[in-house]
Every structure is written in structure tokens, then in C-alpha cells.
Amino acid sequence: MEKISIKFRRTEDRSYEILIGNGILKNIPLDLKEANIAYTYAIITDSRVASLYGKEMLKEFLNSGLKTYLISFPEGEENKNRETKAKIEDEMLSLKMARDSAIVALGGGVVGDLAGFVAATYNRGIPYIQVPTTLVASVDSSIGGKTGVDTVYGKNLIGAFYQPWRVYIDVSTLKTLPKNHIQEGLSEVIKYGVIRDEELFEFLEKYINKVFSLDTEVITYIIKRSCQIKGEVVELDEKESNLRKILNFGHTVGHAIEKLYNFKISHGKAISIGMTIEGKIAVELGLWDKNELNRLISLLKAAGLPTKPTKTLDANDMIKTMKLDKKAREGKIEMVFPERIGQMATINGSYGIKVEDDLIYRILKET
Ligand SMILES: NC(=O)c1ccc[n+]([C@@H]2O[C@H](COP(=O)([O-])OP(=O)(O)OC[C@H]3O[C@@H](n4cnc5c(N)ncnc54)[C@H](O)[C@@H]3O)[C@@H](O)[C@H]2O)c1
Ligand SMILES: [Zn+2]
Known part of the structure; x- marks a missing residue:
């Protein structure tokens, strides 16, 4: 028997920043342009967030000269599944999005988990940007890199650890949240x-x-502290x-x-x-x-x-x-x-x- 060993010790830096502020959605396209992280962008969002913020975000991206598509799926936990993931992937493939693409996950935890998981496996992994629009997503799901979908056997059973390139938390989006x-x-x-x-x-x-x-200062403080705490804990373990x-x-x-x-x-x-x-x-x-x-x-x-x-x-x-x-x-x-x-x-x-x-x-x- 012959034995060949393949040495593969991966040390990569997956550090990223979380930016929190009031009205910062509009900064995103210029930041991405400056950092030059991709050639094509897919803003992935759900049906509700698409009309609240997605369409406007698409306009801003296009106005900044970024090649961008808006892809949305029906809102709700029941759509955080493999079927929706496949549909999104097929849409991206039909748009000929290649390895030089990136995903913007705009929405609550459902969007973040699903779009993050698409990013983890699309072309074996493309960068993604988390843009949480719920308090749950801002303080919990957008930090820590757990992405995934539900199955009939249970929730979050299929997924990957995959860290975003950056997180943008615009506290003004919480104003429309029930x-x-x-x-x-x-x-x-x-x-x-x-x-x-x-x-x-x-x-x-x-x-x-x-x-x-929704006092801006108070909301910003609790989000900041929560991100720091979750960030610290997941960093250490x-x-x-x-x-x-x-x-x-x-x-x-x-x-x-x-x-x-x-x-x-x-x-x-x-x-x-x-x-x-x-x-x-x-x-x-x-x-x-x-x-x-x-x-x-x-x-x-x-x-x-x-x-x-x-x-x-x-x-x-x-x-x-x-x-x-x-x-x-x-x-x-x-x-x-x-x-x-x-x-x-x-x-x-x-x-x-x-x-x-x-x-x-x-x-x-x-x-
Ligand atoms: N990855 C993790 O570490 C992690 C941690 C916690 C939760 N999660 C996951 O997150 C999900 C729950 O997240 P969620 O509570 O954000 O749910 P969600 O994404 O379903 O959002 C809740 C509802 O609010 C709507 N919405 C989103 N932003 C809005 C806004 N700004 N204004 C008005 N409506 C808005 C959405 O369309 C949806 O109908 C679950 O699937 C859970 O498993 C993941
Ligand atoms: Zn929880």
C-alpha cells in the first residue's frame, strides 16, 4: 500500500467589522466600490424587506455604477429551506454570476442564514455582506458565522460556518419593525x-x-454591546x-x-x-x-x-x-x-x- 500525505493546515484571517449607525444603508455601495470586493452583486432579501428597503437599495447600487441584481423570496421561516436556496442559486446561475460576485443579505435572520449559506457554497464560496433589518438579526444571527436552512427533520440542520465580509446595521430600519x-x-x-x-x-x-x-442612542448602545459580547464569545470559542x-x-x-x-x-x-x-x-x-x-x-x-x-x-x-x-x-x-x-x-x-x-x-x- 502506498501512502501519500497531503499537508493542509489552513490559517486564514476571517476578521471583519460591524458598522452600526443611523441611516448608514446609503454608505454601502460606495464602501463596496472602494473595497472592490466583487464585480457583480446579488441583493438577497425577502418579499417584505424587498419593498421596504430592497428596491431602494438596488437603485443606490445601480446609481453607484455597481452591476447588481435584486433577488427576493417569500418572507417567513417556512421558506428558509433547501428549495429556496436552490431557486436563488439557479437565478444567480442564470444571471451568469461568477466567482467574482458577492451577496448582500438584506433582512432578518431568515434572510441572513439563507443568503449566508448560499454564499458559502456558491462557486465554492463567495463573499457576503450582512445587512440585518430586525433586532434579532442585529444582535444575534448576523454575528458568529452560523448559516443554514431548516429541514422537515428539524431547524438549522444543514448549514456551514461562514463569516461575512462585513456587517452593516442601520438602526433606522428598525422603525418599521412591529x-x-x-x-x-x-x-x-x-x-x-x-x-x-x-x-x-x-x-x-x-x-x-x-x-x-426606538431612541437612537439607546438602541445603538444595546446593539453595540450585544455585538461586542457575542463577537467576543464566538471569537474565543x-x-x-x-x-x-x-x-x-x-x-x-x-x-x-x-x-x-x-x-x-x-x-x-x-x-x-x-x-x-x-x-x-x-x-x-x-x-x-x-x-x-x-x-x-x-x-x-x-x-x-x-x-x-x-x-x-x-x-x-x-x-x-x-x-x-x-x-x-x-x-x-x-x-x-x-x-x-x-x-x-x-x-x-x-x-x-x-x-x-x-x-x-x-x-x-x-x-
Ligand atoms: N445564525 C444564527 O446564529 C442565528 C441566531 C439567531 C436566530 N437565527 C435565525 O434567525 C431567524 C429569525 O430571525 P428574525 O426574527 O429576524 O426573523 P425574520 O427574518 O423572519 O424576520 C421577521 C419578519 O420581519 C420582517 N422584517 C424584517 N425586517 C423588517 C423591518 N425592518 N421592518 C419590518 N419588517 C421587517 C420579515 O420580512 C419577516 O416577516 C430564524 O430562522 C433563526 O433560526 C440565526
Ligand atoms: Zn436564541
């Missing part, structure tokens, strides 16, 4: 405060009303071997709630309930102080988010569902817990902490 979508993003922002930033948490306690009135797990606070229980509600509850609401229940377990384990848990519950309520399920969920079903989750290890459910607001607990250096079924069962019964 209030419940602001709450969706806030749920994650509150999470960032608990897991890594006491100051952000206190800021939210003070200025929650100004978040809802891109593939989720330890630290990145802290981003899952509220999500072990939250995901199970989403499943048992057949996804008829929003993600933000589910993780709000999840953070409350996981917080109670942390207190019960002696890791966290009850007064701090109460501060979290008050803040979630002030944000108009639920802290308990609106219908009775069977505790055994919840535990079963959590065990099916990819985060369960050796049959035990693993969670992350705060030790104080702004700091997560570790046991033997590990953020993921295994919890006995009995304890989870008891807390779920009490909730």
Missing part, C-alpha cells in the same frame, strides 16, 4: 446582560421604555467547545418549549420562559442568588415577555424533549447557569453543567 419583533430581540439582549455584562443589564432596567420608543455554550442560557428549556408548542410560540418568548426556569434551577443548585433571579424576572416582565408557559406543559415530555436536544450529554441534560448577573458559573472549568432529571422535574412542576 413591537413584538423588538421584544424578540430584547429577549436575547437581556440574555447577554445576564451572561456577560452587568452594566448592560442595569442599562436595560433603566431605559427599557426608550428601547421601545467559534465551534462551541466550552465558552460559547453560555449563549445557550435559557435555550435548553426554551427549545423544548418551542417544540412542545409545535413552534406556535416565538423563540424570544420561549427563551424568556426558559431563562426564568433555568434561573430557578440555578438558585436551587445554590449557584445563583434569588434576588438576582427576581431582577431578571422583573426585567423580562418590563419588556413584555412571558416568564411562565401559557399552557400546561407535561414535565416528563419536557425532559424527554430536552434529552433529544443535541446539547444533552451522556443521557444527562446540560445547561448553563449564572452565578451573578454578568457572569456564568463553571464547574471544573466547564460552563456546561449536567443537571439531574429530578431537579428539573420539580422546578417544572412548580412553574
Whole structure:
């Protein structure tokens, strides 16, 4: 037998910048032109964002002399799938877009995940620019490089880690977002405060009303801090071997709630309930102080988010569902817990902490 080894150690710099500002959409074409990152651009967006911002963006790109196409798909999570990905790819291929093309992902998390995944595999990878237009996308999905689509077997099961060339967050686009979508993003922002930033948490306690009135300074601050926190965490642990797990606070229980509600509850609401229940377990384990848990519950309520399920969920079903989750290890459910607001607990250096079924069962019964 002959043996040939191929040495392939990849060290590449995939650093990128996140730019946040009021009315910065119009800067994008000139920046791209100056950086000369591609010859042809596809602005990929959904049907709603296309009419709100996409058509205008296309005009600006064309006026700046950039060869650009606008490609849109029907809005909604149900379209974040392989069929939509294939349609977009076919459209790009029929437009003869080649390796010297780039994608602008304009929209919420659905657009970002899907368009980012198209970019990851189109011609084996072309650059893409994230332009989030929801609070969820601004503080969560546009950072960290997770791209992908849903399947009938589950959400986000097919995808790639693929970092954008740059992220532009124009806070003025949030003005057209319904209030419940602001709450969706806030749920994650509150999470960032608990897991890594006491100051952000206190800021939210003070200025929650100004978040809802979309005060530019307040919104810019919470987006900036959230991006810094998520950015820092994924920088230190891109593939989720330890630290990145802290981003899952509220999500072990939250995901199970989403499943048992057949996804008829929003993600933000589910993780709000999840953070409350996981917080109670942390207190019960002696890791966290009850007064701090109460501060979290008050803040979630002030944000108009639920802290308990609106219908009775069977505790055994919840535990079963959590065990099916990819985060369960050796049959035990693993969670992350705060030790104080702004700091997560570790046991033997590990953020993921295994919890006995009995304890989870008891807390779920009490909730
Ligand atoms: N990649 C990641 O790390 C990551 C993290 C969190 C969430 N996600 C994914 O993100 C998705 C959820 O993102 P989302 O909440 O932004 O949903 P979304 O993209 O479906 O947007 C929600 C709705 O708001 C509309 N919309 C978008 N911008 C608007 C604006 N400025 N004004 C008015 N309407 C607007 C959209 O058309 C859509 O109908 C999920 O698919 C989730 O899996 C990914
Ligand atoms: Zn989440």
C-alpha cells in the first residue's frame, strides 16, 4: 500500500467589522466600490424587506455604477429551506454570476442564514455582506458565522460556518419593525446582560421604555454591546467547545418549549420562559442568588415577555424533549447557569453543567 500525505493546515484571517449607525444603508455601495470586493452583486432579501428597503437599495447600487441584481423570496421561516436556496442559486446561475460576485443579505435572520449559506457554497464560496433589518438579526444571527436552512427533520440542520465580509446595521430600519419583533430581540439582549455584562443589564432596567420608543442612542448602545459580547464569545470559542455554550442560557428549556408548542410560540418568548426556569434551577443548585433571579424576572416582565408557559406543559415530555436536544450529554441534560448577573458559573472549568432529571422535574412542576 502506498501512502501519500497531503499537508493542509489552513490559517486564514476571517476578521471583519460591524458598522452600526443611523441611516448608514446609503454608505454601502460606495464602501463596496472602494473595497472592490466583487464585480457583480446579488441583493438577497425577502418579499417584505424587498419593498421596504430592497428596491431602494438596488437603485443606490445601480446609481453607484455597481452591476447588481435584486433577488427576493417569500418572507417567513417556512421558506428558509433547501428549495429556496436552490431557486436563488439557479437565478444567480442564470444571471451568469461568477466567482467574482458577492451577496448582500438584506433582512432578518431568515434572510441572513439563507443568503449566508448560499454564499458559502456558491462557486465554492463567495463573499457576503450582512445587512440585518430586525433586532434579532442585529444582535444575534448576523454575528458568529452560523448559516443554514431548516429541514422537515428539524431547524438549522444543514448549514456551514461562514463569516461575512462585513456587517452593516442601520438602526433606522428598525422603525418599521412591529413591537413584538423588538421584544424578540430584547429577549436575547437581556440574555447577554445576564451572561456577560452587568452594566448592560442595569442599562436595560433603566431605559427599557426608550428601547421601545426606538431612541437612537439607546438602541445603538444595546446593539453595540450585544455585538461586542457575542463577537467576543464566538471569537474565543467559534465551534462551541466550552465558552460559547453560555449563549445557550435559557435555550435548553426554551427549545423544548418551542417544540412542545409545535413552534406556535416565538423563540424570544420561549427563551424568556426558559431563562426564568433555568434561573430557578440555578438558585436551587445554590449557584445563583434569588434576588438576582427576581431582577431578571422583573426585567423580562418590563419588556413584555412571558416568564411562565401559557399552557400546561407535561414535565416528563419536557425532559424527554430536552434529552433529544443535541446539547444533552451522556443521557444527562446540560445547561448553563449564572452565578451573578454578568457572569456564568463553571464547574471544573466547564460552563456546561449536567443537571439531574429530578431537579428539573420539580422546578417544572412548580412553574
Ligand atoms: N445564525 C444564527 O446564529 C442565528 C441566531 C439567531 C436566530 N437565527 C435565525 O434567525 C431567524 C429569525 O430571525 P428574525 O426574527 O429576524 O426573523 P425574520 O427574518 O423572519 O424576520 C421577521 C419578519 O420581519 C420582517 N422584517 C424584517 N425586517 C423588517 C423591518 N425592518 N421592518 C419590518 N419588517 C421587517 C420579515 O420580512 C419577516 O416577516 C430564524 O430562522 C433563526 O433560526 C440565526
Ligand atoms: Zn436564541
